[in-house]
Amino acid sequence: MTTTTCTAASTRVRSLPVLLATEDDAEDMGLLAPDDRLTCHVHGRWIHQCVASPAHVSPVTRHRWCRGCRCELSVAVDELSQTVAMTCPRCGRGGSAATARLTVACRASLAAERAARRAA
Numbered sequence: 001m002t003t004t005t006c007t008a009a010s011t012r013v014r015s016l017p018v019l020l021a022t023e024d025d026a027e028d029m030g031l032l033a034p035d036d037r038l039t040c041h042v043h044g045r046w047i048h049q050c051v052a053s054p055a056h057v058s059p060v061t062r063h064r065w066c067r068g069c070r071c072e073l074s075v076a077v078d079e080l081s082q083t084v085a086m087t088c089p090r091c092g093r094g095g096s097a098a099t100a101r102l103t104v105a106c107r108a109s110l111a112a113e114r115a116a117r118r119a120a
């Protein structure tokens with residue numbers, strides 16, 4: 001199910017408001033996991049544009065959180081090279097399954113935003 005959603009999102013070009021509404025519906029219907037969203041329903045933006053916000057840090061699920069250092073990971077988004085990195089400012093690591101998934105979503109949203117801009 002996750003694979004299907006990802007493929008649909010990457011092959012069809014959709015503007016931010018359209019994709020935001022689509023993902024809200026898909027999430028409500030249980031077809032899309034919050035972690036796999038390319039848009040953020042809290043901030044109304046592409047996920048890579050607001051992932052640096054404190055709202056995206058969760059010590060419980062370990063999204064953007066280094067358990068060893070008990071601090072939030074810093075985010076580096078490079079729109080030119082389309083890279084996203086999240087690392088702990090103290091130990092330089094801090095990875096977790098949740099953070100890895102968030103990073104993948106950010107890379108996908110970078111690509112989706114670029115595609116939407118080209119199509120506009």
Ligand SMILES: [Zn+2]
Nearest residue numbers: 040042043050
């Ligand atoms: Zn957000």
Ligand SMILES: [Zn+2]
Nearest residue numbers: 066069088091
């Ligand atoms: Zn750390």
